[in-house]
Amino acid sequence: MKYIIITPAFNEEDNIADYMQSIIAQSVRPTRFVIVNDHSTDRTGTIARDIAQNHDWITILERHSQPEHRTGSKVAETFLFGLEQGIGLENRKISPDVIVKMDADLVLPDNYFKNVLAHFNHHSKTGICGGVCALPTGNGLKPEKLTDRHHVRGALKAYRMSCYKDIGGIRPVYGWDTLDELLAAYHGWETVVLPDLVVEHRSPTGTDTKPVKLHKMTGELFYRLGYGPIISLIASLKRYPMPPRYFSALWSFIGYIQALLSRPEPYVTRSQRIFIRKLRYRRMWKKFTDSSDPNKSNRHV
Numbered sequence: 001m002k003y004i005i006i007t008p009a010f011n012e013e014d015n016i017a018d019y020m021q022s023i024i025a026q027s028v029r030p031t032r033f034v035i036v037n038d039h040s041t042d043r044t045g046t047i048a049r050d051i052a053q054n055h056d057w058i059t060i061l062e063r064h065s066q067p068e069h070r071t072g073s074k075v076a077e078t079f080l081f082g083l084e085q086g087i088g089l090e091n092r093k094i095s096p097d098v099i100v101k102m103d104a105d106l107v108l109p110d111n112y113f114k115n116v117l118a119h120f121n122h123h124s125k126t127g128i129c130g131g132v133c134a135l136p137t138g139n140g141l142k143p144e145k146l147t148d149r150h151h152v153r154g155a156l157k158a159y160r161m162s163c164y165k166d167i168g169g170i171r172p173v174y175g176w177d178t179l180d181e182l183l184a185a186y187h188g189w190e191t192v193v194l195p196d197l198v199v200e201h202r203s204p205t206g207t208d209t210k211p212v213k214l215h216k217m218t219g220e221l222f223y224r225l226g227y228g229p230i231i232s233l234i235a236s237l238k239r240y241p242m243p244p245r246y247f248s249a250l251w252s253f254i255g256y257i258q259a260l261l262s263r264p265e266p267y268v269t270r271s272q273r274i275f276i277r278k279l280r281y282r283r284m285w286k287k288f289t290d291s292s293d294p295n296k297s298n299r300h301v
Helices: 016-024 044-052 073-087 112-122 161-166 176-186 211-224 228-237 247-262 270-289
Strands: 003-009 032-038 058-063 098-102 126-137 140-143 156-160 190-201
Touching (some): 003 073, 016 032, 098 112, 112 156, 156 161, 211 247, 228 247
């Protein structure tokens, strides 16, 4: 299988060299590796270009976006820019089987893509696949708290091309890496996490968005995804460990209520909303009945 990698990069001078070398060292290399240097103010672009000049399959693009921070949506915009400018889905000379969105602060084991592609090859219903992000500690790598055996992190998502087309590509919105998996399920695709495929994540996942605003944005996301009040309440309650502790759940649900009153444009159609609600209820019930065996399955229902 042929695969391509698109990597948005912003001020990653401390990580970009190790990340690129871990891609170069892959036992199965990509057909094309595109790094989009998005308005970096450090040496990210210079370092990337120095490494790329020895590899004709690596392309470095410059994007001069607006400097303001936009949680979630900006990185998706940069990815789409790289996909359009660096690859182009209509480029018949490349015609990849798998599209990968990967962050620049990762260090991959050299068999990473060999395993991901093998899974795609042997499981025709897998539409989205990826490993697990882990933080370096004194005792090795420790999975991030945000790790979920049912969700491929936005930092390392691989899409089967036919699945990517079915969902209409990723959207430059907050929550894009949840929306894509729900739409994939709607179109009959499975999302699979490979728990034994561990990737070093050099920078802990964080955001420059203030916590209260972030939680309210998440509540609005629940509305836009069509969760409904019960699922949104349960999803909000699950956020209680996040800062500000306990109040995070309250602000998240307040964000949902505000969206319910203001009615921003949904991200899904009516039929997709009905499907998503049924899917979420089914998953919650399965998690409740299967909680005693967390390793029973690594797939979405």
